[in-house]
Amino acid sequence: MNDVNVIDETMPVVLGADNLVQMADMAEKRVQAIKRIKQAALSVTSKHDWVDQNGKPYLQVSGSEKIARLFGISWTIDEPLLTTEEDGHFSYTYKGAFTIGTTPPIDFIGSRGSKDLFFSKSHGEAIPPSEIDRNDVKKSAYTNLLGNGITRLLGLRNLTWEEVEAALKVKKEVMGKVEYAKKEMSEEGKDLRKKIGSMILEMAGNDKDEAAKLLLTYTTFVDKSGKTVKGKSSLADVSEKAMPVTYGKVEKIYNEWKAGAKDVGSTDEYDEFDKSEFNK
Amino acid sequence: MLEVQTNTTNSIKANLTSEEIVEQIREAKRTKIKNYPCHVVRASEIGHPCERYLVYSITNWQDKSPYDPGLQFVFEGGNAVEDMAINDFIEAGFKVYRPEPDKAIAESRPAITGHIDIRVDFGTGRVYTGEIKGLNKYDFDSLNCLEDFYNSKKVWIRKYPGQLMTYLYIKGEERGFFYLKSIPGFQPKLIWVDLDYSYMESLLQKTERIEQHIKDKTLPEQITDYSVCERCNFLHLCLPEIKRQPMEIIDDGELEAMLNRWSELKPLSQEYSQLDKDLKQSFKGSEKLMIGNYIIQGKLIERKAYIPKPIEASSYWKYEINKLAI
Numbered sequence: 312m313n314d315v316n317v318i319d320e321t322m323p324v325v326l327g328a329d330n331l332v333q334m335a336d337m338a339e340k341r342v343q344a345i346k347r348i349k350q351a352a353l354s355v356t357s358k359h360d361w362v363d364q365n366g367k368p369y370l371q372v373s374g375s376e377k378i379a380r381l382f383g384i385s386w387t388i389d390e391p392l393l394t395t396e397e398d399g400h401f402s403y404t405y406k407g408a409f410t411i412g413t414t415p416p417i418d419f420i421g422s423r424g425s426k427d428l429f430f431s432k433s434h435g436e437a438i439p440p441s442e443i444d445r446n447d448v449k450k451s452a453y454t455n456l457l458g459n460g461i462t463r464l465l466g467l468r469n470l471t472w473e474e475v476e477a478a479l480k481v482k483k484e485v486m487g488k489v490e491y492a493k494k495e496m497s498e499e500g501k502d503l504r505k506k507i508g509s510m511i512l513e514m515a516g517n518d519k520d521e522a523a524k525l526l527l528t529y530t531t532f533v534d535k536s537g538k539t540v541k542g543k544s545s546l547a548d549v550s551e552k553a554m555p556v557t558y559g560k561v562e563k564i565y566n567e568w569k570a571g572a573k574d575v576g577s578t579d580e581y582d583e584f585d586k587s588e589f590n591k
Numbered sequence: 592m593l594e595v596q597t598n599t600t601n602s603i604k605a606n607l608t609s610e611e612i613v614e615q616i617r618e619a620k621r622t623k624i625k626n627y628p629c630h631v632v633r634a635s636e637i638g639h640p641c642e643r644y645l646v647y648s649i650t651n652w653q654d655k656s657p658y659d660p661g662l663q664f665v666f667e668g669g670n671a672v673e674d675m676a677i678n679d680f681i682e683a684g685f686k687v688y689r690p691e692p693d694k695a696i697a698e699s700r701p702a703i704t705g706h707i708d709i710r711v712d713f714g715t716g717r718v719y720t721g722e723i724k725g726l727n728k729y730d731f732d733s734l735n736c737l738e739d740f741y742n743s744k745k746v747w748i749r750k751y752p753g754q755l756m757t758y759l760y761i762k763g764e765e766r767g768f769f770y771l772k773s774i775p776g777f778q779p780k781l782i783w784v785d786l787d788y789s790y791m792e793s794l795l796q797k798t799e800r801i802e803q804h805i806k807d808k809t810l811p812e813q814i815t816d817y818s819v820c821e822r823c824n825f826l827h828l829c830l831p832e833i834k835r836q837p838m839e840i841i842d843d844g845e846l847e848a849m850l851n852r853w854s855e856l857k858p859l860s861q862e863y864s865q866l867d868k869d870l871k872q873s874f875k876g877s878e879k880l881m882i883g884n885y886i887i888q889g890k891l892i893e894r895k896a897y898i899p900k901p902i903e904a905s906s907y908w909k910y911e912i913n914k915l916a917i
């Protein structure tokens with residue numbers, strides 16, 4: 312009898328049919344398990360636990376806690392780490408080890424900083440870091456850790472509104488909403504912004520990266536206490552209130568630049584820029 | 592038409608959606624949520640099961656997580672209920688005293704602060720201190736004596752006896768009362784409370800320990816009851832280790848098949864029970880009946896009287912089965 316080697320070209324050569332079936336079974340079981348975990352988790356939450364965050368469902372810590380209770384998730388959390396930047400902005404980072412039963416603990420972090428739009432903007436206006444409540448940021452970092460640890464441990468990230476709506480049998484419209492909406496800038500503000508953009512871009516030789524650096528330089532200043540306050544590298548981050556001041560400063564520099572002056576600007580940072588960029 | 596709007600600081604936009612109007616209302620509540628300095632233990636808190644929480648409440652009051660605006664509505668509802676309750680006593684003709692900040696409380700040692708809701712003379716010339724609480728229907732129905740407060744699963748209800756007894760102790764009175772009102776429904780219930788000296792002694796010792804911790808800048812040990820911790824506003828400072836029993840995931844085809852069959856039969860079982868009840872109600876009093884292909888025979892059964900045996904205290908597992916929507 313002649314042995315005929317029949318090669319099935321639809322099958323990976325390293326695997327036999329049995330292995331493939333086993334793998335497919337395992338994959339199927341895995342998919343089913345993930346589905347079941349998702350559904351079980353969703354079933355213990357209510358509409359009050361979800362908010363619409365810029366179009367995506369976001370599970371609040373109240374919901375994460377319910378899920379943690381259902382699955383029996385345990386954790387230990389270290390003391391938070393406070394990081395302070397030169398411009399006065401700060402952030403808190405919590406690290407925690409999360410586990411279910413005898414599975415080895417997995418480390419997750421939760422972090423929130425004063426630059427987060429939730430803290431740093433109010434009605435479209437920038438709030439200086441000195442006016443942001445450190446405790447609010449700290450508590451937020453803690454709840455961020457719980458949310459991260461619990462949902463990531465169970466693979467519950469990136470749920471869609473369709474999945475949440477189907478499980479809770481409610482429409483997303485009845486759930487809370489969080490939007491980091493910026494207040495619409497006035498026509499005057501927009502006009503100044505446009506003019507600043509044109510002047511800076513011209514001085515930067517139409518190089519956008521260079522223009523961003525220039526803007527950062529021009530908007531950096533030394534406050535009354537002698538501390539350097541880092542500026543903005545995008546005009547979108549300059550508030551309406553700060554727009555006329557920025558315009559005045561940039562216009563002065565622009566006019567001097569146009570007039571061919573070399574020694575322009577008033578801050579140390581600008582002088583530094585002047586030496587490094589103009590005197591090449 | 593009389594304009595009753597008083598807050599004119601915010602310009603009100605026209606054509607707001609219902610969600611935007613509600614959000615503006617919630618935002619207004621949010622602005623009322625503030626942490627206030629706390630220098631001594633509050634009577635309303637002294638019954639809290641965690642001494643570490645009580646120390647944090649004084650040393651780190653500013654770090655307390657703000658509660659949800661939803662709870663602000665509840666608190667304001669509670670204040671409204673308090674006014675309604677006081678009116679109940681006045682309408683009934685009892686002599687009511689609404690105490691001003693009390694000198695005895697201010698001078699109490701160890702220092703415990705608080706504010707008595709009401710003092711009432713029920714016509715005997717003796718004035719009783721009362722604590723008013725607005726409660727949901729379930730809690731209202733389940734609280735009928737002091738033991739029910741101690742045994743409640745809800746931490747805030749377990750704190751109520753400590754609050755009232757502290758007032759009684761400071762005022763030097765042996766007896767006071769809880770006046771409960773249901774929400775909704777606003778029905779009244781009055782529960783007399785006698786000062787329990789041994790419980791009060793434990794609260795005073797607890798207050799002294801808290802004072803000592805504050806003086807020494809130390810913290811009491813963490814508790815291990817996470818049902819208390821998970822509602823704590825100092826969780827982000829305390830960082831207790833959370834140990835939970837994991838969910839068991841069982842791969843048992845036979846049990847799963849039984850559950851599937853259970854799930855299929857459940858609606859039929861409910862329908863059967865209802866039909867059985869309705870049919871037997873229709874036949875009541877008839878001995879013999881023929882309806883279509885059915886013969887129904889009835890018999891009057893005499894039920895013998897019996898004295899039920901008291902049920903001994905025991906524990907049992909109660910299960911709820913829910914099918915996942917997959």
